[in-house]
Amino acid sequence: MFRMARGARSCESSGVALPPLVRSLSDGAERILDRILCAAGAVAFSQFPEFLQQYLQRLEGHLDEARLALERFRGAAAQAGMTLDQLVSGASQNPDPGVAKLGDVVRAASLRVGELEAADHALRQAGALTRPFVFLAHADWGIARATLSIYRPAVPTTGEGLLYAGAGMVVVLVAYHVFVRGPIARALARPKPGPS
Numbered sequence: 001m002f003r004m005a006r007g008a009r010s011c012e013s014s015g016v017a018l019p020p021l022v023r024s025l026s027d028g029a030e031r032i033l034d035r036i037l038c039a040a041g042a043v044a045f046s047q048f049p050e051f052l053q054q055y056l057q058r059l060e061g062h063l064d065e066a067r068l069a070l071e072r073f074r075g076a077a078a079q080a081g082m083t084l085d086q087l088v089s090g091a092s093q094n095p096d097p098g099v100a101k102l103g104d105v106v107r108a109a110s111l112r113v114g115e116l117e118a119a120d121h122a123l124r125q126a127g128a129l130t131r132p133f134v135f136l137a138h139a140d141w142g143i144a145r146a147t148l149s150i151y152r153p154a155v156p157t158t159g160e161g162l163l164y165a166g167a168g169m170v171v172v173l174v175a176y177h178v179f180v181r182g183p184i185a186r187a188l189a190r191p192k193p194g195p196s
Contacts, residue, residue: 037176038169043153045168046161050154052135055147056123062143063116070113073106084110116140128160 070084077087084106092103119138126134156162 033176034173037172041168041170041172042165043168045171046156046165047153048132048164049156049158049160051147051151052123052131054151055135055144056120058143058147059116059120059123059140062140063113063120066109066113066116070106070109073109128163 073087074084077084080087082090088103088106088110090103091099091106094100094103119140122134122138123131156165
């Protein structure tokens with residue numbers, strides 16, 4: 001798959017040649033590891049669009065429910081000849097603590113609808129490359145945890161799924177070569193202190 005330039009192996013640089021069989025097995029093992037890492041990165045990253053789709057479905061369910069609750073409050077206010085804002089301020093000023101709490105409940109329901117609408121709109125308008133960052137900025141972590149608890153991986157067949165699969169391959173391979181293979185190769189290439 002993707003190959004990084006190799007430096008001289010420590011045994012070779014110290015004058016000890018590796019037997020051809022050992023060199024062949026080492027190269028073969030590294031090629032297999034590269035392919036495994038590519039596949040793992042592709043599968044892991046390609047799941048994001050599917051997770052996001054399931055998250056959005058759950059988010060819309062919460063939004064529909066929050067809108068329904070808010071509409072019930074609006075209906076109650078209308079039956080009393082008030083607007084929703086009048087209902088909230090009237091309830092908040094009521095000396096009865098139970099009725100006063102009702103104002104807080106209505107205000108919270110209105111804020112919840114606004115937050116969910118903003119998150120839904122932002123995610124739907126985001127491009128394929130910006131969607132993970134928009135998700136992090138607007139995520140409702142309770143909904144995300146609930147989505148993850150019932151999430152089932154899927155094989156993405158969309159262009160976005162393929163884009164994320166390719167990005168996963170690159171990210172995982174680069175991380176492996178920079179944070180694992182590179183430090184090991186540098187450690188093996190260090191000259192061993194000779195006997196003093």
